[in-house]
Amino acid sequence: MSERSCNDPVLENLWHPVAAVPDVRERGPIRTQLLGTYLVVSGPEGEEIVVSELSDVPSDPQVTVGGRARSLPVRESFGFVWTSLGSPPDALFDIPEFHEPDRWYENSGSFGVHTSAGRVVENFLDLAHFPFIHAGYLGEQPYTEVKEYSVSIENGEIWATGCEFYQPIAAVSATDGQVTKYTYRLAHPFCPLLYKTSPLDPERFDVIGIFVQPMTEVRACAHQFLCLLDETNDDATIKRFQAIIFGQDKPILENQVPKRLPLDPRAETPIKADKTSIQYRRWLTDLGVSYGVIRDGNKQVSATKEDVH
Amino acid sequence: MGEVLHRWHPVAAISDLRDRHIFQTELFGHELVVWRADDSFVNVWENRCLHRGSRLSGGVNDGTELVCAYHGWRYANQTAGCTYIPAHPADAPSRTVCNRVYPSLVQDGFVWAALELPGELPSSDLRHEGDPLVLRSLPIDVSFEEIQHYLEDHEFDIHLTPNSKNTEAELVPDDLGLFSYQNSTSHEMYSLRLILQPFNTNKTIVHGLLSPAPEEQDRLASLLHYNTQFTKFREKVESNTFVNPDQHLGDINRPNDGWRAVSLSNTNSIEVEVVKKWKTAVDIVGFEFHPLGVDLPTFQPGAHIDVHLANGLVRQYSLINGPGEQSHYQIGVKLEQNSRGGSKFLHEDVQQGDRLTISGPHNKFGLRRDAPRTILFAGGIGVTPLLAMAQALNRSELDFALHYFAQSEDHLAFQDRLEQLGNRLLTHIGLGPEETTQTVASILGSYDYLSQVYSCGPPQMISAICDTAAGLGWPTKAVHYEYFTNDNNIDDSSAFEIHLARSGVTLSVNSGQTILEVLRVNGVLLDSSCEQGACGTCEVGVLDGVPAHQDVYLNASEHEAGNRIITCVSRALSTQLVLDI
């Protein structure tokens, strides 16, 4: 299978997630792809985790020891293995809540999806689909309004604050439903985070996120991340919830055309509710990202068969 | 290749569209949906919601509109114009929010479509009487050029009935994409026509017609026979052809052709013919308008049009159309006692067959669909916008009731439409002002957080409803109303001036006008797209003055810097803005 090579120095020089640490430790070497390049991530218990680029790709999927080329930079952050195809910065973005002693964090699954990383990120940032795609979970018809919220750029990160969505309570009694408040943060082009008031402490936030691995221009792996206050909670419940939410998004994500994210704002039709994604596409344009996106809309897109999945 | 884009190609059999199915296919790599509305109109659209590119084939056909699965955007039958955006229930979608429609028509049991404006529909000299039998269409994973090549040599076993023999069916050379086999030697004249649909570079759909159609008892056997024939052909062709997986697909899935930057003309007038005029109540006449040579624009419930009368007057009337009713507009006109020539003219002088000019729909009274329950209060002719709303609500899962207040039974208009509402319609006949207020109070009850009110009628009735609702604890945001007067609604946003630096012209932007509109009316044709302040297309530089930003495209620091403005929504804080155009 021939892949377009990456040629995107912006993305090549960033850290990207490629596996969950427990998966590498417990299930042996994992073969995966990053920006079109085949990699192996290995690290039995007690050893350092190593990420190597595969120079030739064995056709038998069981073979994970191919002709290994160079070793790539590795770091473990937030329970995941991160690597880079170039020269990444010294630091990855931080999540202060992650270091608080009374938190637990969870690797709640890494799911492949047939679309570009940018599309996955935008979907995570979107509220308007809650009553349609996540009916009964995050929203319910006919409560579809997305009220105005604020988006700002701070220290090179996008923050969306004051986001609210109405979730009606099941009770028959006539009082207002519950309005859930969200704050979104993008500290990395493919790592959106969501802050939701913790049910245990209204002054603090639960952090939910996805770290999206751009496997190819039209394929991604979404690593689910949770960092919550409640360590006695039935963690299976929350993990399952996240998996269900992502599963519900899949048929939408896999049926968006084109798969690569169009950056020209006139390519699609944003509305006021899409404020965060408008800024996100502008941010990707300004950063100079070219892999997995469509920059110049006036040029014809030469699609590949993958686009027609 | 270019010529082929102008041809008609079959894209679906009519029988494929049953049961509100959304049929999915491609033509030269362009993804299409084909769907039939309950009024039998067949739509061929691009399979892509223009909001965020979701395939419409994953959505729902509710018989009048296509609803996108992602955010619930609704698109009207025929025009593909968006009628509702659930994230913003109070805002009627801009006219530019319209999916791409392909030329299409229905013939011989197929839906035909073309990518560009086509010429004649291919016809064959071999047509017989009666409808042909539409065979099962078969997709073959080979390009259509290859298939044509194979068809030139392939021998089909052709016969009309299970008992007739295949005797020397001739391949009759025909148009590109048509292969016809005629049996002319036996005394049974019949033909098999194969029509190729170029799906994309690696796939073709073979459609077939058998003419004349066999008798009913032989129909299934014929279908099975030709299905077997086509399947054998497919096996042969697929096993012999190497498919190059890296072959590019040309113009496939371009994000948007021409970016939908629409230059609207500064006139908004549509010529129509009065196809029907009828008395629908004691003092109300109904009119049905059909457009001449164009399509009527998409409307939403609550919209009204301007009607230009031959006596020079312009009057506004609400559309009573139900969802998906796109081929005509219907309005109701009450003969006003103090008519200054508007309603009088329409009642007495305008006749069936006359032509008029109307505007496209304006919507300042849009229906929000995010309340579980809607109470509609109609007073007299005020029923017209509410009737449109009631018909839309009647097709939804939402609870509603239409309370129609009228002087007498004979004053109730549009009975045929009222009947469709069943027990959601309640009439209140001959009530005086106090009784009306009491009735309204008992219908409203105290505010339950689930309901909203829309009312339209005489001013005293509307005031009474608003006061009563307020007294019962209803917040003003839940009570919507429209006055029926002949004055335009006054927009209380500010008026200001714009000075165009390059041409030296100064223009006024009045209340209710946007900078974009004023520029266009004065010949400065700026491109726009969403007209909601989101896409940035209509941006212009600001050289002086203080903009009042209403958009979401520029970020906070750009707003502060004040040297750019999104002209479709933003206004001015200062009395004048100097613009860099």
Place this chain on the structure above:
Amino acid sequence: MLTLYDYELSVNCYKVRLLLNFLSISHKLHPIDFFPGWEHKSEWFKEINPLGHIPVIDDDGYILRDSNAILIYLASKYDDSLNWYPTHQAELLGEVSQWMMFSEGTTNTASAARLHDSLGYEFDIEVCRSGAHRLFRLLDEHLWFREQQNLGWLCSAEYPTLADLAIFPDVILSEEGGINRVSYPAVRRWTDRFRRLPNFSLMAGVLPAGTL
């Protein structure tokens, strides 16, 4: 009370959940951390099912594994209409069994492709996908001819049976494995009909069809 050892994203568990809801059988779900926890391969679960697969039901002590077996048990015990599994009509029952065997094929192709693409299982993806397309072609032809006879389901009856139920989930989630259904219009219409059935239940990855 019947317990189902379940994982929300499992196609075979969905088959059982569909029938439990169609027949309104009260039940409780015992969630298994299939992914990424691999709980189905744990010691405690292997005591319930030594094969380490889900779904498994425990109906007041009666334990059964394998989705097709569970469907047959539930239909035979709880479906008074005898429509889903018509034990009293030999020919129709034969057809139902035939298509339930066919569902092994769709599971091992389409749903295997889905496990490969979504959860990183190591299968030969090209073999899975081409296998699924071969089976979907057969399904499309069969369903198209049913439509010509004004029937809408796989077997020769005017109502759906376990044949339809066992195959539907593999079909409706096929896109997750890179198998699109644009070439199978009769199959697409059959999925509309299935989703419109009373008491139909969604799962993550299935979009609702409109009502008629």
